[in-house]
Amino acid sequence: MAKYIITVNRKEYTIDVDPDIPLVWVLRDYLGLKGTKFGCGIASCGACTVHFNGNPARSCQLPISSIPRNAKIVTIEGISGVTLHPVQEAWIEIQVPQCGYCQSGQIMSAVALLKKNPNPTDEHINAALNGNICRCGTYDRIRKAIHKAAQIESSN
Numbered sequence: 001m002a003k004y005i006i007t008v009n010r011k012e013y014t015i016d017v018d019p020d021i022p023l024v025w026v027l028r029d030y031l032g033l034k035g036t037k038f039g040c041g042i043a044s045c046g047a048c049t050v051h052f053n054g055n056p057a058r059s060c061q062l063p064i065s066s067i068p069r070n071a072k073i074v075t076i077e078g079i080s081g082v083t084l085h086p087v088q089e090a091w092i093e094i095q096v097p098q099c100g101y102c103q104s105g106q107i108m109s110a111v112a113l114l115k116k117n118p119n120p121t122d123e124h125i126n127a128a129l130n131g132n133i134c135r136c137g138t139y140d141r142i143r144k145a146i147h148k149a150a151q152i153e154s155s156n
Contacts, residue, residue, distance in 0.1 A: 009078030
């Protein structure tokens with residue numbers, strides 16, 4: 001066991017854990033942030049996607065010992081404040097989820113995409129969300145929601 005200080009959703013936490021424990025389990029089991037899902041454990045499905053210094057990252061493959069103290073981690077719980085994030089608004093309006101299991105990872109990847117590219121094409125969306133698997137096959141609704149979120153953000 002070792003002590004680690006990490007910043008998640010703009011809040012600093014001190015935790016005493018095994019150095020090899022993946023970030024997904026730190027978030028879920030030690031910090032109680034259940035929005036980040038465990039899917040495959042090999043960074044193939046994207047359900048565990050968080051933002052690591054502003055970029056989407058698979059938290060199942062990030063051992064806590066690899067995270068520098070000054071790193072900024074944002075989970076699905078941290079992307080919105082008093083109101084929903086435009087991506088979350090669009091997700092609801094377009095009714096994207098079926099089972100919903102992959103949605104937090106999909107949303108985290110979509111938020112990161114729109115920060116870098118506020119008006120993405122379908123090709124940009126496909127590339128940015130490549131590896132975020134939706135077993136229910138809601139990819140068309142995901143693309144529609146991302147385009148809708150881009151419209152919402154541009155009107156704000």
